[in-house]
Amino acid sequence: MNKQQALLSFPKGTIINATIRLTGSKSESNRALIIAALSKGLIEVDNLSDAADTVTLNEILQRLAKDPSAASPIDVGHAGTAMRFLTAYLSTLDGTFELTGSKRMKERPIKLLVEALWTLGATISYLEENGYPPLQIKGGLKQATDAVQIRGDVSSQYLSALLMIGSSLEKGLSLQIIDDLTSEPYVRMTLKMLEEAGIKHTWTQNVIKIEHQDFSAGRLVVEPDWSAASYWYSIAALVPGAQIALPNLKEYSLQGDSRIQQLMLALGVKTTRTDDGVLLQSISTSEQHAAGLGAQEVQSSATAASSSNDPAASSGSNGTQNDLSTHTNLLEDESGIIAGEAPIMEIPASSSLHQDQVHRNQDDSIIDLKDCPDLAQTIIVCAAARGLNLKFTGLETLKIKETNRVKALQNELAKIGVELLEDNFVYTLNCSNLHFPERVNIKTYDDHRMAMAFAPLSIFIPQLEIEDMDVVEKSYPDFWKDLQTAGFEVVTK
Numbered sequence: 001m002n003k004q005q006a007l008l009s010f011p012k013g014t015i016i017n018a019t020i021r022l023t024g025s026k027s028e029s030n031r032a033l034i035i036a037a038l039s040k041g042l043i044e045v046d047n048l049s050d051a052a053d054t055v056t057l058n059e060i061l062q063r064l065a066k067d068p069s070a071a072s073p074i075d076v077g078h079a080g081t082a083m084r085f086l087t088a089y090l091s092t093l094d095g096t097f098e099l100t101g102s103k104r105m106k107e108r109p110i111k112l113l114v115e116a117l118w119t120l121g122a123t124i125s126y127l128e129e130n131g132y133p134p135l136q137i138k139g140g141l142k143q144a145t146d147a148v149q150i151r152g153d154v155s156s157q158y159l160s161a162l163l164m165i166g167s168s169l170e171k172g173l174s175l176q177i178i179d180d181l182t183s184e185p186y187v188r189m190t191l192k193m194l195e196e197a198g199i200k201h202t203w204t205q206n207v208i209k210i211e212h213q214d215f216s217a218g219r220l221v222v223e224p225d226w227s228a229a230s231y232w233y234s235i236a237a238l239v240p241g242a243q244i245a246l247p248n249l250k251e252y253s254l255q256g257d258s259r260i261q262q263l264m265l266a267l268g269v270k271t272t273r274t275d276d277g278v279l280l281q282s283i284s285t286s287e288q289h290a291a292g293l294g295a296q297e298v299q300s301s302a303t304a305a306s307s308s309n310d311p312a313a314s315s316g317s318n319g320t321q322n323d324l325s326t327h328t329n330l331l332e333d334e335s336g337i338i339a340g341e342a343p344i345m346e347i348p349a350s351s352s353l354h355q356d357q358v359h360r361n362q363d364d365s366i367i368d369l370k371d372c373p374d375l376a377q378t379i380i381v382c383a384a385a386r387g388l389n390l391k392f393t394g395l396e397t398l399k400i401k402e403t404n405r406v407k408a409l410q411n412e413l414a415k416i417g418v419e420l421l422e423d424n425f426v427y428t429l430n431c432s433n434l435h436f437p438e439r440v441n442i443k444t445y446d447d448h449r450m451a452m453a454f455a456p457l458s459i460f461i462p463q464l465e466i467e468d469m470d471v472v473e474k475s476y477p478d479f480w481k482d483l484q485t486a487g488f489e490v491v492t493k
């Protein structure tokens with residue numbers, strides 16, 4: 001099938017003054033759909049995302065509700081959350097299911113989740129490579145135990161998948177997290193949404209407990225997507241005088257990616273709360289200097305931003321301070337490979353020890369994105385365009401997402417003369433040869449975030465081609481239309 005390219009340009013002198021209505025969060029939507037399905041009609045959902053990942057999961061759940069025996073094979077395409085959440089959910093249904101996905105999905109590890117479900121009593125087998133989809137799931141889980149351990153440093157989606165089925169299991173769930181927890185705000189989002197659906201939990205040190213209990217009737221309202229908002233922050237950081245209103249976004253959100261507010265303050269974007277959402281404004285260089293945001297300050301301010309100002313983020317929802325960030329590594333896996341017998345892809349080394357070292361030794365110019373990996377491409381490309389030699393940690397899990405995002409960033413940033421250097425879990429931008437050619441073609445690697453993170457470069461590159469523009473469907477189908485609303489020219493080729 002021929003891929004459609006977008007040819008982007010940004011007329012010189014355009015001042016951006018736009019209102020952009022973002023679609024709902026795909027993370028919240030996909031949790032809401034699973035919770036609604038588990039609640040058997042007690043929970044209703046409002047403002048579902050238009051994201052293809054959500055549309056796909058919704059269709060699958062509707063087919064399952066109609067006739068589980070006719071629903072298989074179930075194909076989630078590129079949707080990581082759908083793959084992981086359904087693996088747990090299907091284990092609780094009656095029937096036998098084949099769960100598969102795109103070529104890339106078959107390279108994204110699922111072994112830790114499958115092993116945790118095996119411990120609970122599920123019957124799951126690998127249909128191709130050990131440790132990877134496709135899976136055969138024989139439902140009707142007969143629970144062997146409530147106690148399960150799982151490494152937290154590979155994907156938080158495994159934990160969310162288990163937590164969502166916890167209250168439906170006859171013995172409940174006691175989930176012990178070993179190793180560092182990556183993408184922690186997504187686990188908190190899961191627990192918060194379960195709470196909104198009447199499901200209580202406790203989180204003490206590294207153990208989250210959910211008793212067997214019933215959902216209570218209610219409605220989950222999905223907020224607009226903060227990850228999608230990040231591309232507008234990047235644009236505001238690169239276009240002097242830009243003003244972008246994002247209605248309905250909440251300053252304090254269930255979404256950890258709302259941290260873009262603090263991170264981008266350091267790159268020159270101010271966020272103001274309005275009656276119906278937030279307003280982004282680019283701060284001029286002189287304002288940045290007046291606010292003390294010189295090059296050095298940009299770096300330390302960005303670091304400070306990596307500890308959220310969201311009060312909900314600093315303690316368990318039961319008010320218990322958890323110490324996951326400091327607990328020791330219990331299951332060091334020196335090989336750094338969790339794949340089965342035929343490993344397809346190395347997952348980030350079980351790197352807690354090394355990363356702890358980095359954190360201990362770090363000067364304050366390192367931005368840690370472990371809590372918000374989906375912001376990495378946006379921030380790194382934006383910083384590169386600004387010529388800022390920033391340092392980052394917490395990027396290890398990028399290697400097992402829609403593509404190896406570290407490699408993809410390295411390849412595409414090279415086209416503007418920028419290097420992203422990797423050394424012992426620290427990633428450094430070297431912008432000393434930054435230049436903007438007349439025409440650049442950006443490859444997307446089947447990754448929506450590659451397309452959206454690089455699109456703002458059209459502010460500097462007269463003809464920017466984005467290969468395979470349809471990739472944005474995964475999370476933000478209206479992205480190109482919204483760019484046009486803001487004054488960008490988008491020609492489809």
Ligand SMILES: O=C(O)C1=C[C@@H](OP(=O)(O)O)[C@@H](O)[C@H](O)C1
Pocket residue numbers: 026027028081154155156157160182183186373374397
């Ligand atoms: O739970 C979720 O909704 C998500 C968790 C994150 O994945 P990891 O936990 O694998 O980092 C994130 O990258 C993904 O886009 C959505």
Ligand SMILES: C=C(OP(=O)(O)O)C(=O)O
Pocket residue numbers: 078079080081082374401402449475
């Ligand atoms: C990593 C992502 O999604 P998923 O893991 O759900 O495929 C993403 O949206 O950036």
